Amino acid sequence: MTRLSRENFLITGFVCIFFGASMSVANLGPMALTVGLFGIVFFIVGMSMNRQVGLSPEAIAGWQPEGETLRDAGRFMYRVDVTLDEPIRSSILCGACGHVHVQDGSKPSSFTCPNCGVQLWEEEE
Numbered sequence: 001m002t003r004l005s006r007e008n009f010l011i012t013g014f015v016c017i018f019f020g021a022s023m024s025v026a027n028l029g030p031m032a033l034t035v036g037l038f039g040i041v042f043f044i045v046g047m048s049m050n051r052q053v054g055l056s057p058e059a060i061a062g063w064q065p066e067g068e069t070l071r072d073a074g075r076f077m078y079r080v081d082v083t084l085d086e087p088i089r090s091s092i093l094c095g096a097c098g099h100v101h102v103q104d105g106s107k108p109s110s111f112t113c114p115n116c117g118v119q120l121w122e123e124e125e
Helices: 006-025 029-048 057-061
Strands: 078-082 089-094 100-104 110-112 119-122
Touching: 006 029
Parallel strands: none
Antiparallel strands: 078 089, 089 100, 110 119
């Protein structure tokens, strides 16, 4: 289910009020009144909602991808996620077996999956 955000209600309310005023100028009285009143209701609901904040720092620090296999594209597929903030951690998802390996530091120059033994990459220096 989609989460309703405060900004969506405010924008919808403003648009409805604007169109209601435009219809009122065009002599479309009953429709202008209906759209304008709905705009006011949407705007009031939007102003009364709390602003939604993102994830907590603890949830962000503890995030890691779900273990899932990746489609074969002619070679072994993998996914590497590296955090940008301290502490720097890398999570490596092996596409062959779906194992997630988390280690401290940035992306290593080579990696072999500890679960299935497949070498995912090796960078030449």
